[in-house]
Amino acid sequence: MILFLTFVAATLGITFWASRQTKTAADYYAGGRSFSGVQNGLAIGGDYMSAASFLGIAGIIALSGYDGFLYSIGFLVAWLVALLLVAELMRNSGKFTMADVLAFRMSPRPVRTAAGVSTIVVSIFYLLAQMVGAGALVGLLLGITSPAGKAWTIVGVGALMIIYVVFGGMKGTTWVQIVKAVLLMSGAALVTLLVLGKFGFNLSGLLGQAATVSGPKANPESFLSPGLKYGTEAQGLAGKIDLISLGLALVLGTAGLPHILIRFYTVPTAKEARKSVLWGIGIIGVFYLLTLVLGFGAAALVGKDAITKGDKAGNTAAPLLAQKIGEEIFGSVGGTILLALIGAVAFATILAVVAGLTLASSSSFSHDLYAHVFKRGQATERQEVVVARVSALIIGAVAIGLGILAQGQNVAFLVALAFAVAASGNLPAILYSLFWRRFNTAGAVAAIYGGLISALVLVIFSPVVSGAPTALFTTADFHWFPLSNPGIVSIPVGFLCGWLGTILSKEHNEAKYAEIEVRSLTGVGAEKATQH
Incomplete structure (x- = not known):
């Protein structure tokens, strides 16, 4: 509790300081474009290494072995797509949001409306995951087992998140991300070193014990081979297609995540944008290698049964591993301290990421929908920031409600x-x-x-929502789409709809494309992105 409260007090202090520095819309949306490439790289790493990365991936590896590592690889490879295709060009072309780039050479109101809706939907999906992680983590640390207790935990996390965004804006959120990235890397590295030390830095010994303790009793070695969770023989062809679908979503999704895209606007130059992505990919690459040891370490030392007892989706594997390794090396007090340390780091992770997501969606609502669609570009900067803060409250409340409903999902x-x-x-x-x-x-x-509607419809009518033991609604069955992940269908649908809509319309602005091409490649005029 002391570690938790210390971190919360420190981040609230940062938020209060940032609120004193936040005077203009550029301060609120982009931190005044005052961050260096290294600082923004740490913040990108902080944004990207979410509760899903730390708690979820470690949990999936601990429960499913080799197949769980797909997430680590997918999230890491995805950064290459963002680096090569999006990062610098988005920084050069836009001002505050993704819609600034899209609306530049098109009719602004319909495009900004679509981009705003998409940003809010994606952010709420992502927020949902962080809220579920918060409930599982704080429930473990405080001994809360009832759904009602975890629900109140989610409410508390949501309230803190809203305070960060409403008062701190991008400046406060970025500094919280930087602090969190340093803490998370340090905590994950410490546990990794302790686990490897326990096995004499022999990775094969660690993997062997993980398979023996947590693998299927009939064939423990299958824990270290593909096909235990994804693409299994029992799932048949649908399982193999689902695996490809998941991989596509992981690799291509990062370059479309709103809370990652707005990070590129916080640096002053295109060179710093490139540097920030390089720093981000370095930090993220090391972190996802650490998740391999954390996941298999939990499987070897804690065991599958003990992990699922704490949380059936495996979200508490990393904190339980910290407690176990601490007890074995330093005694019971050491185990408690290490559990509290990793728990506080994971809590920091959740708070920082939900703040970034809420900021992305509230910024999109105020800058795209309110200022440019409802007010037709006549809103003042002060009005925009007020609306951004109010929308952060509403989006936070929606995320809290959905997070309570989705408890138990990985x-x-x-x-x-x-x-x-x-x-x-x-x-x-x-x-x-x-x-x-x-x-x-x-x-x-x-x-x-x-793309948005096809993905949402396929998810709603998939085994994720109904018709499976792990579904959101276990008592109902209205699914007709056989895959758990819609990417293999919905991603091509998005590209096809874009192509079809374009060729069926006669609108075409050659001069505007030439201008955005120069701007995206050189950065000329980036600070004065057109206000439509």
Whole structure:
């Protein structure tokens, strides 16, 4: 409790300081573009290494072995897509949000409306995962086992998140992310070193014990081979397609995540944007290698039964591993301290990421929907910031309610759904806008809505929501789509809708494309992104 309260007090102090520095819309949305590449790289790492990464991936590896590592690889490889195709070009072309890039050479109101809706939907999916992780984590640390107790935990996390965003804006959120990234890397590295030390830094010894303790009794070695969770023989062809679908969503989703895209606007130059992504990928790459040891370490030392007893989806594997390894090396007091340390770090992770997500969605609502759609570009900066703060309150309340409903789901899986929605709706519109000369308003709107609606419909009628023992509604069965992840269908649908909408419309602005091409490649005029 002391460690928890210390972290909360420190981050609230940062938020209060940042609120004194936040005077303009650029301060609130982009931190005044005052962060260096290294600082923003740490913040990107902080944004990306969410509760899903730390708690969810470690849990899936601990319960499913080799197959769980797919998430680590998928999230890491996804950064190459963001680095090569999106990061610098988005920084050069936009001002505060993804919609600034899309609306530049198109009719602004329909495009901003579509981008705003998509941003809010993706952010709420992602927020959902963080809230579920918060309930599981704080429940473990405080001994709360009842759903009602975990629900109140989610309410508390949501309230803190709203305070960060309403008062701190991007400046406060970024500093919280930087502090959290340093803490998370330190905590994960410490537990990893202790686990490896326990096995004499012999990775094969660790993997062997993990298979023996947590693998299937009939064939423990299958724990270290593909096919235990995804693409199993029992699932048949549908299972193999589902695996490809999940991989597609993980690899392509990052480049369409709104809370990652707005990070590129916090640096002053394109060079710093490139540097921040390179720092981000370095930090993230090391972290996902650590999740391998954390997951298999939990499987070897804690065991599958003890992990699922604490949380059936495995979200508490990493904190339980910290407690176990601490007890074995330092005694019971050491175990308690290490559990509290990792718990506080994971809590920091959740708070920082939910703040970033809420900021992305509230910024999109105020800057895109309120200022440019409802007010037709006539809103003052002060009005925009007030609306952003009010919308943060509303979005936070929605996330709290959905988080309470989704308790018991694995948080890494919930994030994969957010990635699928981002890859289906946002990514086609962004890539077409940056690279296709013929692209127009009808294409942008069709790409966003087509991808977004197809992903949402397929998720609603999939085994994730009904018709499976692990579904959101276990007593109902209205699913007709056989895959748990919609990416393999919804991502091509998004690209197809964008292409179809474009060729069916006669609108075409060659001069505007030439201007955004120069701007995206050089950064000229980036600070004065057109206000439509």
